[in-house]
Amino acid sequence: RVFRAAPDGTVDLVAEYDGEPNGLRIHKDGRIFITDSKHGIMELDPATGAVTEHCTRFRLESFKGVNDLAYASDGTLAWTDQGQTGLHDPTGRVFRQRPDGQVDLLLKGIPSPNGLVWSLDNKTLYVAVTRANAIWRVPIMLDGQASKVGTFIQMSGGTGPDGITITADGGLVVSHVGLGAIWVFDNF
Secondary structure, eight states, X not given: OEEEEOTTSOEEEEEOOSSOEEEEEXXXXXXXXXXXXXXXXXXXXXXXXXXXXXXXXXXTEEOSOEEEEEEOTTSOEEEEEOTTOBTTBOOEEEEEEOTTSOEEEXXXXXXXXXXXXXXXXXXXXXXXXXXGTEEEEEEBOTTXXXXXXXXXXXXXXXXXXXXXXXXXXXXXXXXXXXXXXXXXXXXX
């Protein structure tokens, strides 16, 4: 189910469908995209509550279990495909859908990719890698491919980072559920 919370505290059911919604983002044009662990990327019409398929496969392969998504300012959509991956099965992935609709596999071999966010200049994607207890920095080259991926922040304790976002001045906010903490890293 997907709910809408109003500033006055009222909560309304927007949609209920046969799926497993996990995360969502609102596109600048008002469309709502949902990461659904069962189906893939779904699209929600906020006016009618209709939920339709947006991207449910990469080529012929189903997703492991999409987790979170983020938009670049040009409309590029990136999402994590976490499923049940971890250090025991480092096969998580990060995908991108370009504004023209082309879907690319950006990264594979990740132990539990979770939250993600674009840098303010859209040249870097940051990925919370929960089971590695780290935030990875993923530079995007001029040809659109990932290059020289590395650990940006190595964390400790608990299960690792979950959701992340960027501040207006380029800082990074990290939700670390294992520690029950929110970390804010200054502009970098």
